[in-house]
Each structure stands twice: as structure tokens, then as C-alpha cells.
Amino acid sequence: MFGCPIREGARVHPEAEALTYAGHSWSYGALDAEVNRWVAALEARGIGAGQRVALLSTNQPACVFLFWALGRLGALLAPLNARLTRAELAPLVEDIAPALTLAMGALRDRLPGAESLETFASSSTSTICGSLTEDSARVVLFTSGTTGRPKGAVLTEGNFRASCRASAENLGSHPAPRWLGTLPLFHVGGLAMLTRTSYEGGCLVLHERFDADATSRAIDEGVTHVSLVATTLERVLDVRAGHRVPETFKLALIGGGPVPVFLLERARAVGLLALQTYGLTEACSQVTTESPAEADGKTAGRPLPGTQVRIVGDDGEARGPGEEGNIEVRGPTVMAGYWNRPDATREAFRDGWLHTKDLGALDARGRLTVLSRRTDLIVRGGENIYPAEVEAVLANHPSVQEAAVIGVPDARWGEVPVAFLAPRTGQPRPDAQGLETWCRESLAGFKLPTRFVWVDTLPRNAMGKLERTALRKVLTEG
CATH class of the missing domain: 3.40.50.12780 (ANL, N-terminal domain)
Structure with a gap:
């Protein structure tokens, strides 16, 4: 059985710094007190074990308070991608059927019926702190959906604790790590x-x-x-x-x-x-x-x-x-x-x-x-081409900031690779012949891109993943 690490931290080292944001700081003792207020607010709304709370927000301290408060009640957080449109969010909310939906003020119009994240916390407090097991579900995290409708991965308390232990063993222990949290908290990296x-x-x-x-x-x-x-x-x-x-x-x-x-x-x-x-x-x-x-x-x-x-x-x-x-x-x-x-x-x-x-x-x-x-694999005349291999060669060119390679239909070969390149500031853009010569030094002939397309930047989703479907649209619409 596991208790809340914030409550434990407030007991063992209450003055130790637990969270900072935009010039504000919370010790473990102060963070525990803040979480108590959120537990009280959730209790007042009838939130209990197994229920889901949907959240639409950029990184804010309130997201941290909510995450730990839900854990004390055995409820699940369903953080939603703050870049999605109202139409994209609707099926995700329908999937999880939340008992409560919260959104930061600037995003509330995308979630009909959402309550304000900024004003949700209660003025009263609750010291309830239920225990969790290895199998206790903590979050439903939707996959990025670059290859279809997003699916909600259910991650447990055991998953997060095992990830922490394994990472610490690999990286080496640290008495009080200070992780910079720039990844979104609706992403597994941010929650990790x-x-x-x-x-x-x-x-x-x-x-x-x-x-x-x-x-x-x-x-x-x-x-x-x-x-x-x-x-x-x-x-x-x-x-x-x-x-x-x-x-x-x-x-x-x-x-x-x-x-x-x-x-x-x-x-x-x-x-x-x-x-x-x-x-x-x-x-x-x-x-x-x-x-x-x-x-x-x-x-x-x-x-x-x-x-x-x-x-x-x-x-x-x-x-x-x-x-x-x-x-x-x-x-x-x-x-x-x-x-x-x-x-x-x-x-x-x-x-x-x-x-x-x-x-x-x-x-x-x-x-x-x-x-x-698997969905990005390019098969040219029966030969497999892995985009990452070609992208790595192109990304090492001094004029290329980053590269992406996709497969496009071809009447003769079935599929051929096309490369999209973002330029490096201050460097000349080589022509297609120069890029082909560069690639031939490291790649077999069948792996060479048939076209090189320069773009200002490569399209990425909120998780930083390349959106290859957007690149295909560039070709079809261009």
C-alpha cells in the first residue's frame, strides 16, 4: 500500500522545496496544505474512487494540486491536450465520461460545461488521504492520435513508482533532484x-x-x-x-x-x-x-x-x-x-x-x-526504408536544422521517400544535387529521397512528435 508522497514529505521534511512556478514556491508542508483544500473541494462535488476528472490546461500549479488530491481520493485524472480544438476534444470527453470537467479560463470555451480551474479550490480543508495499491489507476492519458483516433492509456500508481525507481537506478541517485518541468502535464513525460x-x-x-x-x-x-x-x-x-x-x-x-x-x-x-x-x-x-x-x-x-x-x-x-x-x-x-x-x-x-x-x-x-x-515504414520496390535512418543522415548536414522523410505513392516502385528539410539559420541551402551527394556517402541508392522540400519548420504536436500526415498534405495541396 502507498500513501501520498506529498503528505509523507510534509511529515519528514516539511520545509524542503517541492514546487516552484513563476517566482512562487511551495514547501512540502505548504503543498500538503494546498492539496488538502483541493481534496475538500473534490469531496464537496462527490468525487470518489474510480471516478474521472477531465482537465484542460497548460502547465499550472493547480494541475499539480489536482493530481495529488485525486490520488488521495482514489479518483483518476484525464488531462487533455491543450492544443486540441473543441471538435477534437469532444470524443475524448465522451470516452471517459468524467464526473467533473475543469479548464483554465482561457480554454473553457473548448469544453462545454467545464468549471474554472482557477477558482475551484475550497476555502476549507480535508485531511483524507487514502492508500493506493500497485494496481490503482491514476491517469487516463490519451495517445497523440497521429495514426487514428486517440486511445486512453490507463497508467497506475505502480507504473509511476516503477518508472521512478528504474530511472533513478539508471541515472544514479540524487539526494534532492530538481527537475525542470517544461513538458506539458497532459503528456506522460511531464507527469513522470x-x-x-x-x-x-x-x-x-x-x-x-x-x-x-x-x-x-x-x-x-x-x-x-x-x-x-x-x-x-x-x-x-x-x-x-x-x-x-x-x-x-x-x-x-x-x-x-x-x-x-x-x-x-x-x-x-x-x-x-x-x-x-x-x-x-x-x-x-x-x-x-x-x-x-x-x-x-x-x-x-x-x-x-x-x-x-x-x-x-x-x-x-x-x-x-x-x-x-x-x-x-x-x-x-x-x-x-x-x-x-x-x-x-x-x-x-x-x-x-x-x-x-x-x-x-x-x-x-x-x-x-x-x-x-510500422506505419512510417517505406517499402520501395520490396526494399524497406526506415525514415529515421535517412533523417539522421540529413540532420547531420550543416545546412539542415531538422529533417523528416515520408513515403509517397509511386507507379513504378510502389512508394518512394520524400524529404522535408528545415534550414539552419545563417547557412546556405544546398540544391537537390548537393543533398543527394551528401546522402550517397552514407546511404544505399534505393534509400535516397526522390525530392527535397524546404519548409520553415516541421509540424509537431504538443508532445513534440512529428506530424507526418501534415507533411503529406503539403504535397497533396501543393
Whole structure:
């Protein structure tokens, strides 16, 4: 049985800092008192075990208060993507049938009937703090929906605690970590930082959104850990302009795909340890992560302690080291299932293994290389082309900020790759011949893009994932 880590922190180290936001700070004692007010407000509305509360908000302290208050009542949080439109949100709310819907004022028009998040807390308090088990459901997190209608992954108290333990074992213990929270709290990465700091007695340094200047200042002011993607890492390095990070800063986790070699070298030059990682909502964030002792930027690292990863063929048979196939995951961080989607849940699991729909390979040391999502795989004349491989080559070109490769129909080959490129500021744009020559140095001829399309930026959703469907529209509408 587990109690609330905020209540425990208020008992053991009440003056320790637990949360900061926009110049405000809450100790564990103050945060516990604030959560008590939210518990009272939820009780007054009849919220109890198993009920769902939908939330539409950017990163705000109230989101933190609500998350811990719901845990004390055994209720579930269903945080919704703050970038979605009213039409996109409607089916998600219908799916979870919330007993209560809350939204920050600027977003309330997108959720009919939503109550104000800012004014919800009660003036009275409640000291109720129920216990949770490994299987107690905590959140319903909707997948990004880039390949269809989003599904709600149900993550449990056991999932979050196992993820925290495994990450700490891999990264190394810290007496009081200070995680910079720029990832949205409707994303598994944001919630992983929220829970991790509380379980470890640390502090969540919450920002409403990512800002390169603010992130750089936070690093100088004592943040120990941060989660970024390659593009945001580069923006932070640009801001720092060669200024070394202080010794108080330990590391950055880099998700969202491979990181260009030159970018890792830039990070190392200023003392910033950047570890590549692979994860997904259904496995409560990290699945594999480089370890600080052997990080070389060549892979997404080994499975976290307690997590198993295997590569299997379409026939379900395990593949050996270096052989490509489907990535499957098993362990205590894997979700309980999809909310009210028994068919989708059965499809997602095979003999207890989560079928990720991602393609990859494990090397002889057990390190994972992620090649592609199954739905992104390009088959050209019977040959498989993994977009990530081509994108990594293009992203290392000095004139390319970032790259994305998609497959488009072709009468002769079935499918051919097309590359979209965002330019690097201050660098000349090479022509198609120059880009093709660059690619030929690292790629077989059949993998070469048939077109190179320059765009200002690549479209990404709120989780930082590339929206390939939007790129296909560029071709069809152009």
C-alpha cells in the first residue's frame, strides 16, 4: 500500500522545496496544505474512487494540486491536450465520461460545461488521504492520435513508482533532484517528472511552456535534470553560446528520436551530458535510456532495470542481435490497458508483451536502435526504408536544422521517400544535387529521397512528435 508522497514529505521534511512556478514556491508542508483544500473541494462535488476528472490546461500549479488530491481520493485524472480544438476534444470527453470537467479560463470555451480551474479550490480543508495499491489507476492519458483516433492509456500508481525507481537506478541517485518541468502535464513525460520529484523528495521547477532563455537560466540557477528533444536542446545551446553548465546540473534526457552527432558534441563541449532515450505513453515514459557511464549517442540505450525489450518478426519469433523487427516491451511500467477499449487492449498485447508498433534492433550489448514506426515504414520496390535512418543522415548536414522523410505513392516502385528539410539559420541551402551527394556517402541508392522540400519548420504536436500526415498534405495541396 502507498500513501501520498506529498503528505509523507510534509511529515519528514516539511520545509524542503517541492514546487516552484513563476517566482512562487511551495514547501512540502505548504503543498500538503494546498492539496488538502483541493481534496475538500473534490469531496464537496462527490468525487470518489474510480471516478474521472477531465482537465484542460497548460502547465499550472493547480494541475499539480489536482493530481495529488485525486490520488488521495482514489479518483483518476484525464488531462487533455491543450492544443486540441473543441471538435477534437469532444470524443475524448465522451470516452471517459468524467464526473467533473475543469479548464483554465482561457480554454473553457473548448469544453462545454467545464468549471474554472482557477477558482475551484475550497476555502476549507480535508485531511483524507487514502492508500493506493500497485494496481490503482491514476491517469487516463490519451495517445497523440497521429495514426487514428486517440486511445486512453490507463497508467497506475505502480507504473509511476516503477518508472521512478528504474530511472533513478539508471541515472544514479540524487539526494534532492530538481527537475525542470517544461513538458506539458497532459503528456506522460511531464507527469513522470512530477511524480519522480515527489517520490524522491525533490522539487519540480514548473514552467508553463518551453522557452530556451528560461531553460538556460534555470540550469544556471540549480536545476539538476531536464527533458528535451533535439530541437529544444539546440535552442538551449544557442542561448548559452558556449557558456558551460554549472556542476549542479547533472544531465538532460533527450527523446523524440536520434540526436545529430554534432549536437551531442556541442553539448559535451559545454559540460552538458545528454542521454538519448526511447519511451512511449503506454510504458509510462522511458523504456530504454543511455546510462551516464556509457553514453555515446549511437543508440537509445539499454532497457531500464526491470523492463524487458525484445525484437520479434511478424511471425512472433524473437530476432537476434542486429536483426531488425518489431519492438515489444514487458515490465512493471507497462499500462493496465486502454480505457474502455478491450479490443485495442487485446491487440496491443501478445503473451504479456506490449506490441509498440515501432521497429528497431538490439545490438550485442542489449542497446536499442529505433528505426521507424510500422506505419512510417517505406517499402520501395520490396526494399524497406526506415525514415529515421535517412533523417539522421540529413540532420547531420550543416545546412539542415531538422529533417523528416515520408513515403509517397509511386507507379513504378510502389512508394518512394520524400524529404522535408528545415534550414539552419545563417547557412546556405544546398540544391537537390548537393543533398543527394551528401546522402550517397552514407546511404544505399534505393534509400535516397526522390525530392527535397524546404519548409520553415516541421509540424509537431504538443508532445513534440512529428506530424507526418501534415507533411503529406503539403504535397497533396501543393
